[in-house]
Amino acid sequence: MITINQYKDRGRCFVASVPIKAGTVIVRELPIIQTVNYMDPLQNAFCHQCLTYHHQHQQHSSPLLHCSKCKLVWYCNRDCASKDADQHELECPSYSRLHSTNLFDNDCKTMMKMLIKIIVYNHLKQQQQQQQQQGVESTTTTTTTSIDSFNIKTILELEGNRSQFPTQRLLGLSKIAKFIEKGLISTKKELMNGFDQQKLINIMCILECNTHELAFTIPTIKEKYSSSSSLSTQLESMSIQETTTTTTTTSTVKQVQKEEIKITYNYKSIGSGLYDQCSYFNHSCQPNIFKVNQTPGGELVMVALRDIEQGEELFYNYIQISMSGEARIKKLKESYFFNCQCPGCKNAPSHKQFLDKYLCKVKQCNGVITPLSNLCNICKPYLIDNDNKES
Numbered sequence: 001m002i003t004i005n006q007y008k009d010r011g012r013c014f015v016a017s018v019p020i021k022a023g024t025v026i027v028r029e030l031p032i033i034q035t036v037n038y039m040d041p042l043q044n045a046f047c048h049q050c051l052t053y054h055h056q057h058q059q060h061s062s063p064l065l066h067c068s069k070c071k072l073v074w075y076c077n078r079d080c081a082s083k084d085a086d087q088h089e090l091e092c093p094s095y096s097r098l099h100s101t102n103l104f105d106n107d108c109k110t111m112m113k114m115l116i117k118i119i120v121y122n123h124l125k126q127q128q129q130q131q132q133q134q135g136v137e138s139t140t141t142t143t144t145t146s147i148d149s150f151n152i153k154t155i156l157e158l159e160g161n162r163s164q165f166p167t168q169r170l171l172g173l174s175k176i177a178k179f180i181e182k183g184l185i186s187t188k189k190e191l192m193n194g195f196d197q198q199k200l201i202n203i204m205c206i207l208e209c210n211t212h213e214l215a216f217t218i219p220t221i222k223e224k225y226s227s228s229s230s231l232s233t234q235l236e237s238m239s240i241q242e243t244t245t246t247t248t249t250t251s252t253v254k255q256v257q258k259e260e261i262k263i264t265y266n267y268k269s270i271g272s273g274l275y276d277q278c279s280y281f282n283h284s285c286q287p288n289i290f291k292v293n294q295t296p297g298g299e300l301v302m303v304a305l306r307d308i309e310q311g312e313e314l315f316y317n318y319i320q321i322s323m324s325g326e327a328r329i330k331k332l333k334e335s336y337f338f339n340c341q342c343p344g345c346k347n348a349p350s351h352k353q354f355l356d357k358y359l360c361k362v363k364q365c366n367g368v369i370t371p372l373s374n375l376c377n378i379c380k381p382y383l384i385d386n387d388n389k390e391s
């Protein structure tokens with residue numbers, strides 16, 4: 001369906017090898033590495049191993065398991081904690097040190113969590129390879145699939161644009177690299193095998209240019225009872241659209257005849273993920289594909305927004321397409337180091353036509369109207385099952 005092409009001016013990219021119909025799933029991929037944002041407001045509502053969302057947390061009825069040492073990681077249950085045990089044992093001291101410093105802001109600390117995970121995964125991969133060479137059965141409890149699929153070379157081959165980073169930003173990354181190196185050497189020196197400060201800076205440049213946000217459309221439920229009942233629950237809500245239903249329920253204390261349930265959907269960015277294939281897609285302010293994050297697992301799914309011709313390059317939008325042309329060009333130059341030459345930036349009237357056709361009409365949503373279900377990929381749940389069908 002797609003092939004990889006290499007261009008001098010924009011590197012590797014995906015091109016349609018056959019005509020692709022609107023709504024076709026093009027790529028679905030799990031992250032090489034992922035992390036929940038440092039001190040995210042929803043950090044204790046998601047499992048940090050499988051990324052399952054637990055709405056019960058909002059009702060204070062089913063708290064997740066919590067690492068009492070670093071206080072930065074939560075799990076669904078002991079099974080998820082066990083799958084993550086080897087990895088978190090190695091990263092926990094660095095997380096604790098990260099949690100205790102005020103040298104970096106929360107965005108920096110999120111990237112530092114990603115970098116620590118890469119270092120730890122690389123160490124576990126080296127251990128696994130040594131055990132295989134020696135014919136020893138692996139003792140690693142971290143999810144085998146994660147370690148099997150991890151390859152540091154895959155990350156290092158991604159475009160990092162280090163030469164285009166401002167000097168001040170590189171100095172900031174150097175400060176981060178020194179902090180991480182010092183902490184790892186003092187706790188478990190062998191973790192730094194194969195890494196030095198310059199390599200850490202290279203990886204951080206790659207992370208800044210290639211990570212995707214882990215963002216999910218999360219339902220928030222409000223319940224109102226027809227009588228004054230202690231069962232009524234008020235949950236924090238930032239409503240985009242609402243669905244209201246009426247049901248009947250019986251309380252153990254008294255009869256409650258009517259219960260009004262309002263479900264509001266909120267698009268929340270809760271972390272970052274680094275993907276291999278999905279890093280090959282270039283940007284356009286008039287994309288021909290759109291992306292959907294799915295939980296559990298943080299799977300990233302790329303779907304055709306419209307019919308795509310054979311030989312046409314596949315693009316998705318790195319930034320919000322509703323921004324003004326001047327703001328988009330400035331943002332792309334500062335964050336991704338290129339001057340956008342897409343049809344939307346060259347021709348303002350054509351971009352208005354594109355927005356009129358595809359941009360979600362809900363105020364401040366910035367999602368796109370999907371081709372098959374006519375749903376927005378952001379402000380309402382958009383799910384794709386294992387057969388690549390909407391559900």
